Amino acid sequence: MRVVIALSKCNSSKSLYGIRFEQIDSNSWEYTWAFPIKESAAKQEGFDKTTIKGTLIEGDEYPGCPFCNAIGFFLCSCGQLNCWNSKKQRVTCSWCGETGELSNGINKIDVINNL
Ligand SMILES: [Zn+2]
Ligand SMILES: [Zn+2]
Numbered sequence: 001m002r003v004v005i006a007l008s009k010c011n012s013s014k015s016l017y018g019i020r021f022e023q024i025d026s027n028s029w030e031y032t033w034a035f036p037i038k039e040s041a042a043k044q045e046g047f048d049k050t051t052i053k054g055t056l057i058e059g060d061e062y063p064g065c066p067f068c069n070a071i072g073f074f075l076c077s078c079g080q081l082n083c084w085n086s087k088k089q090r091v092t093c094s095w096c097g098e099t100g101e102l103s104n105g106i107n108k109i110d111v112i113n114n115l
């Protein structure tokens with residue numbers, strides 16, 4: 001089983017955190033843990049290079065965003081993850097500042113790379 005850490009930013013505080021994904025099969029990943037991380041440490045660990053593809057499943061124990069407790073997240077067209085409180089449909093990406101409408105939340109991610 002592959003385990004990877006992908007980076008996300010809190011949509012409220014814009015703080016950086018890592019999300020732990022465990023691969024379930026070739027097309028699904030369960031997210032199981034989230035923890036605050038410094039940008040320098042994330043780079044050093046190579047977390048900024050993480051690429052995953054497929055359907056995302058919320059793990060039973062997933063604690064949510066370490067800064068605001070939001071359980072969900074969304075993927076911006078810039079390729080970056082942001083935490084998401086599952087209510088706001090109009091969101092602004094904490095990474096690139098782009099604002100957009102979400103349709104059904106995010107449970108599918110095609111590619112995350114070049115974070
Ligand atoms: Zn947050
Ligand atoms: Zn963005």
